[in-house]
Amino acid sequence: MLTTRHGVRVLAAADLDDFLALADQDPVVNVFAIHRAQTTSLEPRWLGGEMWGRFDGGVLVAACHVAANLVPIQAGPEDAVAFAERALARRRTASTIVGPQDAVQPFWDAVSGTWGQPRDARWDQRHLVIEGPPQVDSDPGVRLTARTDLDLLYPACVAMYTEEVGVSPEAGGGTELYRTRVVQLISRGWSFAKFDRGELVFKAEVACATRDAAQIQGVWVPPHRRGEGLASAGMAAVVDLVQTRIAPSVSLYVNEWNEPARRAYERVGFRETARFATVMF
Incomplete structure (x- = not known):
């Protein structure tokens, strides 16, 4: 009614x-x-x-x-x-x-x-899209993850989430639920990473997808490896993999203040199409 x-x-x-x-x-x-x-x-x-x-x-x-x-x-x-x-x-x-x-x-x-009072409010997030090929060379080391990668992948996912959101996904007994989510993304073929001598140095996931578009989340490079071009080359590889396997349009949204990430996405060829906002409790 x-x-x-x-x-x-x-x-x-x-x-x-x-x-x-x-x-x-x-x-x-x-x-x-x-x-x-x-x-x-x-x-x-x-x-x-x-x-x-x-x-x-x-x-x-x-x-x-x-x-x-x-x-x-x-x-x-x-x-x-x-x-x-x-x-x-x-x-x-x-x-x-x-x-x-x-x-x-x-x-x-x-x-x-x-x-x-919200825990955080982000009023200027740039919604970015790429529909053609990346404008930089893809990192050939980026690949789909497997269950055998979980011991290296899961801590990186926790670190990325904590850095981005401000609280750990494991807080309040959330470990099992979050670990299940990471495994689910691996099983769907929605999890991508690069490993270098036993260390995860880049990762990203597809958060959701349709026949038209896929939205990327969880893009992360360990702090001590930032500034090496891993993010731009890694994202170019993710775009290639997603466009080949999942959907023709690849999107994400990024905080206005995250200038290093915005520069990396711009180099890859992402363009702004909308402004988002997020309020978190």
Whole structure:
């Protein structure tokens, strides 16, 4: 049933085609939401939450993924406020709000007085895409990882996550869950790394993917090996592997202040297509 004021309701499997048509208006920016919809058919038990839709004249005009990650989809400021007002009627379940700036900012403005102080807020993240071949030579040492790499790969994943997010993924008893996630990425063929004399010197993963796009996460070089060009050559290799095996468009988003990473991605050939924002609790 629609809420009277805002035309917002929980989407279900019967809405999948309409949802995909909406998200496909920007299939690269919306790759996470499309991936989630296709793998769960919008069933709440598989989503671990809900997908909300906002309707105008019976037409789905915006959506919002509401689970551990709260992600607005094709939402303008008015849509974001409508979703925020629905969110305020229930307990916060999201640990992260992430998406295009022009939706995340008005959503946060509406809920911030109730949801409390975030652990971190990053208001200027550059969403980058590459659709053609890399502009630098690929590192031939970058390859798909295997279960036999786990003893070297897992500590690097923990280190990267802790450096990027500010807390360890193992905090609060999360070790087994996070280790399972790393193994899952290996099994899918979504984990890439380079090893040098028994040391991991570069890694990256695919976070989510569709037939149109794949989003990269977890790009990391150990601090003592930075400045050697490992990131740019490694990312060129990842782009080659992903475009060959998974999807033609490769995307990621990077914090505005992370100038070394931004320079590396620019050298590879990534270009900015949107601005993201992330609020973390």
